[in-house]
Amino acid sequence: MPEEEIQEAQPKKKKGIMGLLMPILIPLVVSLAVSVGVVMFLGNNTQPQTKQSEQATTAAAIPIKAVVIQPGTYQTFMLKGGKEVAVIDSLSFKVGSDQCRSLIAEKNDEIMDALMLIFLSKERTEINTPAGIELLKKQIKNAVNEITGFVGEKEKQGVIDVYLYIKAVSSVQ
Incomplete structure (x- = not known):
């Protein structure tokens, strides 16, 4: 019987570690995906050369x-x-x-x-x-x-x- 208790205790530890990691990993993965999506959607701060030249032209007009x-x-x-x-x-x-x-x-x-x-x-x-x-x-x-x-x-x-x-x-x- 003591062997059965040890075997039952070990799977509980694995579930316990996975149970602790899952609430941390899932929000981490979701926030990383959202951050990458926002950066891809909004783009970067620099403007391509054509847009800069168009703005210079309109400023000159x-x-x-x-x-x-x-x-x-x-x-x-x-x-x-x-x-x-x-x-x-x-x-x-x-x-x-x-x-x-x-x-x-x-x-x-x-x-x-x-x-x-x-x-x-x-x-x-x-x-x-x-x-x-x-x-x-x-x-x-x-x-x-x-x-x-x-x-x-x-x-x-x-x-x-x-x-x-x-x-x-x-x-x-």
């Missing part, structure tokens, strides 16, 4: 102001027929790059010539309506982008928006 006609300096443009003029108080652009702003300053004469041609094709009734003014702004934007070379894919770095203040349209005698 902050709109910049370029002024062609300073506020308060009235510039007149003859309208179609030569009997009326538009008095422009100010004309400025929101541009997508410093390069475009500097090209606008360099090519001011060409831009003023293009503006003259655009206004010469307009009648008073065309620039007295909101739709007419929007069309005028679009034509100015396209002309300046062509002059500065910001067309096609580079258009986002060129003129983004046109700010035009027409003071008056007057008859010339």
Whole structure:
């Protein structure tokens, strides 16, 4: 009988050791698997080169102001027929790059010539309506982008928006 008691006691010890290890091993394995899963799911802290360059590009795309006609300096443009003029108080652009702003300053004469041609094709009734003014702004934007070379894919770095203040349209005698 004492032998039977020894044999029964030994399996109890094995169950006791396994019983102690199992509550420790199971949470350890589960927490290790969850940690690996979280790291794989969230990824690492470093960004690939393409994402960094995209962020640099978007940071460079902050709109910049370029002024062609300073506020308060009235510039007149003859309208179609030569009997009326538009008095422009100010004309400025929101541009997508410093390069475009500097090209606008360099090519001011060409831009003023293009503006003259655009206004010469307009009648008073065309620039007295909101739709007419929007069309005028679009034509100015396209002309300046062509002059500065910001067309096609580079258009986002060129003129983004046109700010035009027409003071008056007057008859010339």
